[in-house]
Amino acid sequence: MMKNLVDVVSGPLEAHAVRINTRKRQKLSLTRGPDESLYLIRKGLYLARAPMPHARHQVLGILYPGDFVRTSALPPIEGVEITAASDIGEVWRLRWPVVKVLIDENPDFARRVADRLADQAARTTLHNAIIAGLTGDERVAALMIELALRTGKPTLSGLLFDMPLSRVDIAEHLALNADTVSRIVSRMRAKGLYAAAGRSRLLCPRFEDLAGSCPLTPAIARMHGGEAMLTPAV
Amino acid sequence: MMKNLVDVVSGPLEAHAVRINTRKRQKLSLTRGPDESLYLIRKGLYLARAPMPHARHQVLGILYPGDFVRTSALPPIEGVEITAASDIGEVWRLRWPVVKVLIDENPDFARRVADRLADQAARTTLHNAIIAGLTGDERVAALMIELALRTGKPTLSGLLFDMPLSRVDIAEHLALNADTVSRIVSRMRAKGLYAAAGRSRLLCPRFEDLAGSCPLTPAIARMHGGEAMLTPAV
DNA sequence: CGTAGATTTGAGTTCTGTCAAATTTTGTGG
DNA sequence: CCACAAAATTTGACAGAACTCAAATCTACG
Numbered sequence: 469m470m471k472n473l474v475d476v477v478s479g480p481l482e483a484h485a486v487r488i489n490t491r492k493r494q495k496l497s498l499t500r501g502p503d504e505s506l507y508l509i510r511k512g513l514y515l516a517r518a519p520m521p522h523a524r525h526q527v528l529g530i531l532y533p534g535d536f537v538r539t540s541a542l543p544p545i546e547g548v549e550i551t552a553a554s555d556i557g558e559v560w561r562l563r564w565p566v567v568k569v570l571i572d573e574n575p576d577f578a579r580r581v582a583d584r585l586a587d588q589a590a591r592t593t594l595h596n597a598i599i600a601g602l603t604g605d606e607r608v609a610a611l612m613i614e615l616a617l618r619t620g621k622p623t624l625s626g627l628l629f630d631m632p633l634s635r636v637d638i639a640e641h642l643a644l645n646a647d648t649v650s651r652i653v654s655r656m657r658a659k660g661l662y663a664a665a666g667r668s669r670l671l672c673p674r675f676e677d678l679a680g681s682c683p684l685t686p687a688i689a690r691m692h693g694g695e696a697m698l699t700p701a702v
Numbered sequence: 703m704m705k706n707l708v709d710v711v712s713g714p715l716e717a718h719a720v721r722i723n724t725r726k727r728q729k730l731s732l733t734r735g736p737d738e739s740l741y742l743i744r745k746g747l748y749l750a751r752a753p754m755p756h757a758r759h760q761v762l763g764i765l766y767p768g769d770f771v772r773t774s775a776l777p778p779i780e781g782v783e784i785t786a787a788s789d790i791g792e793v794w795r796l797r798w799p800v801v802k803v804l805i806d807e808n809p810d811f812a813r814r815v816a817d818r819l820a821d822q823a824a825r826t827t828l829h830n831a832i833i834a835g836l837t838g839d840e841r842v843a844a845l846m847i848e849l850a851l852r853t854g855k856p857t858l859s860g861l862l863f864d865m866p867l868s869r870v871d872i873a874e875h876l877a878l879n880a881d882t883v884s885r886i887v888s889r890m891r892a893k894g895l896y897a898a899a900g901r902s903r904l905l906c907p908r909f910e911d912l913a914g915s916c917p918l919t920p921a922i923a924r925m926h927g928g929e930a931m932l933t934p935a936v
Numbered sequence: 937c938g939t940a941g942a943t944t945t946g947a948g949t950t951c952t953g954t955c956a957a958a959t960t961t962t963g964t965g966g
Numbered sequence: 967c968c969a970c971a972a973a974a975t976t977t978g979a980c981a982g983a984a985c986t987c988a989a990a991t992c993t994a995c996g
């Protein structure tokens with residue numbers, strides 16, 4: 469059986485990590501400096517958030533299993549935090565000095581970590597392009613496509629996926645307003661792009677339609693590992 | 703004399719790099735895959751750009767001396783490119799397999815590269831927050847502050863710094879429209895936040911005023927190394 | 937000194953934000 | 967399983983910021 473992405477980077481960390489099970493909205497503490505904290509996401513979705521002027525917040529990024537959180541890779545905004553978005557989640561907590569030793573001793577591991585960080589950087593930059601270049605509707609579609617590719621399960625009536633983000637979370641992630649997100653989401657539902665399927669769970673009857681409503685779908689698919697889904701077997 | 707940021711990561715690369723001198727708007731070729739290209743910025747400013755729907759472009763990020771460009775850390779958008787923004791610039795071109803070997807053999811170098819990439823990731827994320835959370839005026843101020851901190855030289859009449867980006871570049875970087883950027887920039891000039899000082903060169907008479915017009919100034923200062931400038935010696 | 941490209945500016949339009957009220961959903965305790 | 971309170975979401979009316987298009991200037995350069 470193939471080792472998945474999470475296991476590939478977990479191995480050497482296993483002996484040194486503190487396992488933490490989280491529930492929705494739980495925060496992970498972040499420390500800066502030479503002894504900075506490092507997290508490896510193992511299960512569930514997490515959000516990197518930062519307080520902004522006018523008492524708002526921004527969701528700086530979505531973290532998936534296999535992702536690393538290194539404090540020094542987050543901007544030095546007072547109050548940045550990681551919060552759990554999924555009901556249940558698991559992270560491994562490490563100290564940078566420990567990881568540093570592992571990296572020094574194990575070039576193979578070092579390269580894998582570097583590749584993971586490059587991948588995360590690419591995602592952050594793609595998100596930049598989404599926010600900067602797309603309309604509100606396209607942005608919301610982009611998020612749904614991303615989550616559908618990440619967590620979607622094909623069923624007889626369509627692609628079923630989780631939406632653990634609230635309207636406010638979505639708004640903070642996409643540089644929109646919660647009211648506007650609500651309007652956009654309602655419009656998309658009216659168009660039949662998706663249907664509600666129980667508590668924070670959506671059903672997308674024709675994924676091609678959803679995919680077609682965002683111009684950056686090809687890049688999103690390549691980043692979130694769903695190229696196969698876009699070209700279904702005949 | 704202290705080694706600067708660029709030299710710190712350059713050393714081990716020196717023997718393997720192809721030096722390239724660029725002039726304004728020159729493009730650097732990017733290749734993907736196991737043999738991907740890697741650039742180290744040595745001199746000048748560069749822009750990472752991506753074509754977007756509706757025949758637009760986005761500036762995904764500004765690259766400064768000391769920064770690395772690794773193709774796999776850029777989003778898989780067809781047509782991403784690096785272009786020189788400064789009149790003169792210098793980059794070192796390398797092949798990933800070569801760098802990989804250096805990283806494997808030299809843990810100290812590996813850590814420095816990792817730290818640089820973490821720093822760049824933090825900047826990208828900060829840029830996200832700027833685009834997503836600030837008004838047009840604040841975004842333009844943020845860019846000026848960043849460039850002033852990076853390239854500014856104190857003079858008797860104020861802080862003198864380069865602005866190698868055109869209105870269109872600025873617009874593409876800040877998720878605005880070139881016309882809107884022009885209006886904002888004119889407004890800022892009228893307010894006395896800066897004054898033109900020759901060909902692509904600006905003079906900021908009172909940096910505190912400029913700094914004060916962007917809520918994220920503290921984070922920008924920490925990222926772009928200008929904490930001292932914000933709290934001038936008495 | 938003329939031209940192509942860049943920048944500025946005006947007028948009108950559109951999209952998104954704001955505020956407030958209505959409605960639905962969720963969590964909790966009988 | 968039901969009732970209720972709190973929280974989240976939806977929706978309408980209106981305001982405001984940014985975009986579009988087009989025309990007028992300005993600049994760099996040959």
